[in-house]
Amino acid sequence: MSQPSSELMIEARAVEKWYPNGFQALRGASLTVRRGEVVVIMGPSGSGKSTFIRTFNALEDFQKGSITVDGIVLSDDLRNIDAVRREVGMVFQQFNLFPHLSVLDNLTLAPVLVRKRPKAEVEQQAWALLERVGIAEQAGKYPGQLSGGQQQRVAIARALCMEPRILLFDEPTSALDPEMVREVLEVMQNLAADDITMVVVTHEVKFARHVAHRVVLMAEGEVVEEAEPEVFFTNPSHQRTRRFLDQIL
Amino acid sequence: MNSQLRRLRAELFATPADAALSLVLITLLGLGAFGFLRWALTQAQWAVVRVNSTLFAVGRYPVEQQWRLWLLTALLVAASGATWGLLRAHPRPDRTGVRWPRNDRLAVGLLALIALAVPWALALTLAIQSRWWGLLLLLVLCRWLAGRHGANLSPTGRRLAALVWPVIYLVGMVLISGGLGLVTVSPSEWGGLMLTLLASSFAILLCFPIGVLLALGRRSDLPLLRWGSVLYIEFIRGAPLITLLFLGQNILGFLLPGGLAPERVWRAAWVLTFFAAAYLAEAVRSGLAAVPRGQLEAARSLGLSYPKALQHVVLPQALRVALPAMVGQFISLLQDTTLLSLIGLLELLGTARTVMANPAFLGRNGEVYLTLALLFWGCCAALGLGSRALERRLDPHAVPSAT
Numbered sequence: 001m002s003q004p005s006s007e008l009m010i011e012a013r014a015v016e017k018w019y020p021n022g023f024q025a026l027r028g029a030s031l032t033v034r035r036g037e038v039v040v041i042m043g044p045s046g047s048g049k050s051t052f053i054r055t056f057n058a059l060e061d062f063q064k065g066s067i068t069v070d071g072i073v074l075s076d077d078l079r080n081i082d083a084v085r086r087e088v089g090m091v092f093q094q095f096n097l098f099p100h101l102s103v104l105d106n107l108t109l110a111p112v113l114v115r116k117r118p119k120a121e122v123e124q125q126a127w128a129l130l131e132r133v134g135i136a137e138q139a140g141k142y143p144g145q146l147s148g149g150q151q152q153r154v155a156i157a158r159a160l161c162m163e164p165r166i167l168l169f170d171e172p173t174s175a176l177d178p179e180m181v182r183e184v185l186e187v188m189q190n191l192a193a194d195d196i197t198m199v200v201v202t203h204e205v206k207f208a209r210h211v212a213h214r215v216v217l218m219a220e221g222e223v224v225e226e227a228e229p230e231v232f233f234t235n236p237s238h239q240r241t242r243r244f245l246d247q248i249l
Numbered sequence: 250m251n252s253q254l255r256r257l258r259a260e261l262f263a264t265p266a267d268a269a270l271s272l273v274l275i276t277l278l279g280l281g282a283f284g285f286l287r288w289a290l291t292q293a294q295w296a297v298v299r300v301n302s303t304l305f306a307v308g309r310y311p312v313e314q315q316w317r318l319w320l321l322t323a324l325l326v327a328a329s330g331a332t333w334g335l336l337r338a339h340p341r342p343d344r345t346g347v348r349w350p351r352n353d354r355l356a357v358g359l360l361a362l363i364a365l366a367v368p369w370a371l372a373l374t375l376a377i378q379s380r381w382w383g384l385l386l387l388l389v390l391c392r393w394l395a396g397r398h399g400a401n402l403s404p405t406g407r408r409l410a411a412l413v414w415p416v417i418y419l420v421g422m423v424l425i426s427g428g429l430g431l432v433t434v435s436p437s438e439w440g441g442l443m444l445t446l447l448a449s450s451f452a453i454l455l456c457f458p459i460g461v462l463l464a465l466g467r468r469s470d471l472p473l474l475r476w477g478s479v480l481y482i483e484f485i486r487g488a489p490l491i492t493l494l495f496l497g498q499n500i501l502g503f504l505l506p507g508g509l510a511p512e513r514v515w516r517a518a519w520v521l522t523f524f525a526a527a528y529l530a531e532a533v534r535s536g537l538a539a540v541p542r543g544q545l546e547a548a549r550s551l552g553l554s555y556p557k558a559l560q561h562v563v564l565p566q567a568l569r570v571a572l573p574a575m576v577g578q579f580i581s582l583l584q585d586t587t588l589l590s591l592i593g594l595l596e597l598l599g600t601a602r603t604v605m606a607n608p609a610f611l612g613r614n615g616e617v618y619l620t621l622a623l624l625f626w627g628c629c630a631a632l633g634l635g636s637r638a639l640e641r642r643l644d645p646h647a648v649p650s651a652t
């Protein structure tokens with residue numbers, strides 16, 4: 001496992017968010033993530049995990065607090081938002097592959113359109129990435145022809161093709177059949193060995209134990225506990241964490 | 250043969266009740282067909298169609314300028330053949346293509362039959378008949394050439410090739426109306442099938458972008474845009490087309506300063522366009538609603554701007570879903586052009602009415618209306634076939650899934 005540097009990649013301070021219907025989903029959530037670090041976020045359903053990581057690439061806005069990603073301050077400035085999204089990749093629970101494009105085109109679309117890189121060069125890279133996640137032979141197929149595990153691996157490769165410095169995962173294995181969970185976790189574990197910074201919302205305890213540098217518990221829109229995996233799972237300091245662990249372990 | 254007979258028997262005469270129903274239906278169908286054929290072959294006098302075939306085709310377009318329309322037809326035929334061949338030469342990436350599938354051979358056979366039989370039945374002069382044969386040959390030749398060599402075309406080349414269509418459309422406009430050194434033929438001299446196709450293709454082409462914008466406007470976050478779109482769509486959908494057509498003829502002249510108001514044909518074409526756009530917007534809206542939110546989010550999280558995400562991710566999926574409904578709109582638009590006859594334009598129905606008003610063809614309405622119905626049916630069938638082919642080509646799920 002590579003060691004994170006001291007450079008801050010994500011710095012979220014006391015973030016508060018209200019949804020348009022008036023519901024407050026984040027109540028002062030804070031988190032810092034250093035470069036190369038793998039942070040796992042756990043917490044009960046509805047605690048605001050998705051909302052929180054979606055603020056990191058401006059898929060959700062927030063009303064109070066501040067978020068700095070890779071040195072860019074997130075504000076309403078659209079140029080900042082575009083800049084951040086180029087540096088931050090996201091993998092969704094529902095894969096969200098583009099069903100009308102072949103697997104290869106799913107990977108090449110954004111680098112060609114956003115980074116304006118030559119198509120041939122991006123395709124080479126896409127092949128290498130598909131090779132890496134173990135599905136190069138499916139490059140010509142459409143997402144609808146792949147299994148869930150294969151789709152999620154394509155989604156990871158698609159995010160990687162933009163060469164992001166940060167990857168966000170929102171419950172990447174929750175929509176998968178048990179036998180496919182492992183193939184996706186293996187790919188993620190492989191990535192973690194690289195320099196890339198990862199924030200992962202997941203309930204996979206084994207992954208959190210063996211891959212994460214830090215595990216975070218969210219509850220009611222706040223970050224309650226933050227600790228190294230060993231400590232988090234064996235000797236958490238908060239009652240709330242113990243109760244949560246009792247439920248999932 | 251025997252097995253087919255057995256299958257027929259199993260399907261039609263499985264139970265006594267089925268058998269009785271089948272017998273009744275077969276008898277009725279037989280009687281209908283017999284009556285129709287007897288009328289068509291013994292009583293009907295097809296001279297009315299034969300004599301007026303040019304009128305039905307192009308109205309009172311000056312004879313000495315009609316070569317321009319032949320040229321346009323030839324361009325369209327060549328482009329169709331080339332497109333058809335190119336599509337076969339470039340099957341979808343996940344499929345292996347056959348260059349001459351059975352349906353294509355059938356289609357060529359059918360077209361050949363039409364190109365040989367119809368001009369002959371209309372008793373056109375041999376010179377004109379041979380032009381139809383030439384068009385058929387041109388089609389097959391372009392289809393063959395493009396199918397054979399199209400695979401060598403680079404993606405950029407293919408994209409350029411697609412540009413042929415808008416270019417032909419513009420060239421066609423010039424050929425029909427004149428200008429650029431050609432004698433001007435004013436829109437009041439256009440008519441028949443040509444005017445019908447011109448008005449409907451104009452409206453179809455323009456209502457599409459307008460309809461998409463309206464649909465997007467209706468989902469926009471900007472209240473002004475949203476309410477504007479809603480108001481427009483609901484107003485147009487609440488008014489009968491014929492009133493809008495009359496309104497267009499009367500009002501456009503007042504609204505626009507002298508000389509700027511377009512000619513009557515164009516006024517009607519614009520009204521058709523704006524009318525169809527409102528309906529199309531609703532079809533597109535249902536398509537947009539069918540695209541999951543996650544698609545836009547995934548595109549945005551990859552760094553695509555909103556317009557790019559719409560263009561490359563959301564709209565292609567939404568339009569595919571909306572395609573059947575949109576083609577339904579296009580087909581009714583084509584049929585709605587008959588209303589132009591009520592404001593005095595000589596499109597197909599208008600032409601037909603002038604023909605029937607001619608004392609020489611008194612009482613020949615049946616023949617004329619049947620011809621019209623066949624022509625419209627042919628155009629709509631072509632639209633429907635084209636759209637189904639497009640749907641199949643665009644649907645990534647129409648292929649057997651890998652297990």
Ligand SMILES: Nc1ncnc2c1ncn2[C@@H]1O[C@H](COP(=O)(O)OP(=O)(O)OP(=O)(O)O)[C@@H](O)[C@H]1O
Nearest residue numbers: 019020021023025044045046047048049050051052
């Ligand atoms: N668009 C929305 N409008 C209003 N409330 C919302 C919206 N999205 C989420 N919420 C609410 O915000 C809270 C946090 O939601 P969020 O999806 O972030 O939770 P989560 O921790 O990711 O839960 P899960 O584990 O179920 O995915 C929930 O109570 C949810 O009902």
Ligand SMILES: [Mg+2]
Nearest residue numbers: 049050051171
């Ligand atoms: Mg969630």
